[in-house]
Amino acid sequence: MMERTEREGRRPANDGPKAAARNRAALVAAAREVFAEQGLEVPLSAVARRAGVGQGVLYRHFPDRTAAVAAVLEENVRQIEQAAESDGAAFADLLGVLTWHLAESAAFIGLLHADPSGDRSGIRVHASALSERVERALRKRLPDGHRLAGANDLVLAVAMVSAAVTGHSHEERKRRALDAWRLLAVEVGPVRPFDG
Numbered sequence: 001m002m003e004r005t006e007r008e009g010r011r012p013a014n015d016g017p018k019a020a021a022r023n024r025a026a027l028v029a030a031a032r033e034v035f036a037e038q039g040l041e042v043p044l045s046a047v048a049r050r051a052g053v054g055q056g057v058l059y060r061h062f063p064d065r066t067a068a069v070a071a072v073l074e075e076n077v078r079q080i081e082q083a084a085e086s087d088g089a090a091f092a093d094l095l096g097v098l099t100w101h102l103a104e105s106a107a108f109i110g111l112l113h114a115d116p117s118g119d120r121s122g123i124r125v126h127a128s129a130l131s132e133r134v135e136r137a138l139r140k141r142l143p144d145g146h147r148l149a150g151a152n153d154l155v156l157a158v159a160m161v162s163a164a165v166t167g168h169s170h171e172e173r174k175r176r177a178l179d180a181w182r183l184l185a186v187e188v189g190p191v192r193p194f195d196g
Contacts, residue, residue, distance in 0.1 A: 024071075026052060027047060029051070030047050031068045032072045034046050034047050035047075035069070036105055044059075044062075047068065077130045079101065080101065080138075081133060083097045086196075091138070092189040093189035095188040096191050099161070099178065099181070102161065103173035103177055103191065138158075142154065147185065157184055161180040161184070177191075178191065
């Protein structure tokens, strides 16, 4: 009788590692959304609810807020790196992916521009390493002679645009980012996540 009860759906089957990977992906997506909407200080239970998992699952993947923030930042950077490696990617396309992440993850902008002495449990160190990875990815597709090809011009332009990304909605933040790129006379491709 016990086997039949489990098959009828009262208790979901344990998918093991597949469920763990799905749960982690759902948690990262939920954290990105919740942090963008409500800021970094939102209760982590809101992330678990948005992901559709229990808090135990959340804490198994991310033992604290720092780990959740780092996972979202890592995923953002990984998408930019993947876009840079994709066949036929243009620099403007990479800037479109970067701009999407800036507008989507606006809660992180303040963190990345925070006072270095206010190190939030290693997040600043991690963010700095991720920032270097973004620069390397962008430079792979930066054309010779581009207006941002100077030694520090690319990093400065990204910092200027990210500082301009403010607003309560994704659309408002995206508009401000695009306005900033326009003022810098830099072409940006479609603003969207990298979809592989």
